[in-house]
Amino acid sequence: MKGEPDFLQNLRDEMGGGRQWLDRAIVIAYAVLAGLAVVVFTLLADAAIDLYQGLRSSAWWAPLLWTPALTALIVWAVRRWAPGAGGSGVPQVLTALAPETPLEERSRFVSLKLSVAKILAVSGGLLAGLSVGRQGPSVQVAAGVMLHARRWLSPRSGISDRELLVAGGAAGIAAAFNTPLGGIVFAIEELSRRLQDRSSGLMLAAIVVAGLVAVSAFGNLSYFGRVRAEGVSWWNLLAPGTVVAVASGLLGGLLSRLMLASFTGLPDRFCAYRRKRPVTFAAICGFAVAVIAVVSDGAAVGVGHEHTRELLDQASAGGPPQAQQPFLYTGLKFIASWLSAWAGVPGGIFGPSLSLGAGLGADVAWLLNSPHGPALIALGMCGFLAAVTQTPITAMIIVMEMTDGHSMVLSLMACALLASLVSRMISRPLYSTMSALMMRSMAPRNPNAQP
Secondary structure, three states: OOOOOOHHHHHHHHHHOHHHHHHHHHHHHHHHHHHHHHHHHHHHHHHHHHHHHHHHHHOOOHHHHHHHHHHHHHHHHHHHHOHHHOOOOHHHHHHHHOOOOOHHHHHHOOOHHHHHHHHHHHHHHHHHOOOOEOHHHHHHHHHHHHHHHHHHOOOOOOOOHHHHHHHHHHHHHHHHHOOHHHHHHHHHHHHOOOOOOOOHHHHHHHHHHHHHHHHHHHOOOOOOOOEEOOOOOHHHHHHHHHHHHHHHHHHHHHHHHHHHHHHHOOOOHHHHHHHHOHHHHHHHHHHHHHHHHHHOOOOOOOOOHHHHHHHHHHHHOOOOOOOOOOOHHHHHHHHHHHHHHHHOOOOEOHHHHHHHHHHHHHHHHHHHOOOOHHHHHHHHHHHHHHHHHOOHHHHHHHHHOOEEOHHHHHHHHHHHHHHHHHHHOOOOOHHHHHHHHHHHHHHHHOOOOOO
């Protein structure tokens, strides 16, 4: 029939293009390198956390000196040598992806140099004991590695810089969370609404390869623990789950709004002082976080992996999680995460959001005396992440891959959508708004910008 694909001709076209296969091999090789970069990042971040915990254990007062000093040093170094490595990393990738960004300006936001600087700066923040994550920064790290492949691809490869950035950013999420499916969804929901039909399969393969590199290195594990919530119906979770979703939306939206206010700067004395003396302001924020570390015995700082695993183990033992001081951890972690971002130290919000959501879910389980503690913790993690990032599908997929039992899929989806909806009533989307502000600051350099 006329118009049907010619199998033999298509096979000859595929097998006859040697350069085409070389370009594909280059992309896959860089996907492996991106996954390895995130693996190195993870190992360095974990080592930094262990060193900080050792320091804090040796002397309870040590963070009061160590944290503000190292925080100030990191902010000074980043501002002087790698200003593009600041923040979480996702807004930088979105800015580099924007069609309005000139090609020559992309290196200000994503590059191999910035990837190295990001790894060192975020690891330094964790060494300082700040409440930051590495998952969001992994987006910028992997995108910088993937974009470097451009110099080796042929001009006729059909692979654009945009596709490399999308694949790299999504590969960062896939490798950071050991969730290749989560990386693919993140690419569709946050980084790009579309991929070119011609190379979408290759880009998706690159995302999966990067995720598999992390799985090969660390195994099929979750840094936040495995949520076992089998035999829980959506009907049993309807009332407490709704409370968790609404509370996650309110607190997540508030955190997002505070972070945007910190990023843009407000006409108040604190932001004025930060603009005038950013390094000194960072030291003050670091000292405040150190006080929180002393009060919480280290639980409310760092990414929050250990405390989240303790909550899950406690809840899985039976009955509601018996936190010693309900709501205290959630409040202190909230303040520490905001101050860490306000200080100006590079770091992500994915990890702290999951820890905050776990604490909130445990608080609701304690408050309502619910026997479904693990399920409510999972809902809290999903809802809070969805509220802060306003990417409900990505949040649902990431938490779903941590959860044993398919009975929670609909509950996770409903919680993510409701929390995201509540958050949108409080705050603008965090990453896209930050990206728009970055583009506005770039406007004077862009001769094609509209006045």
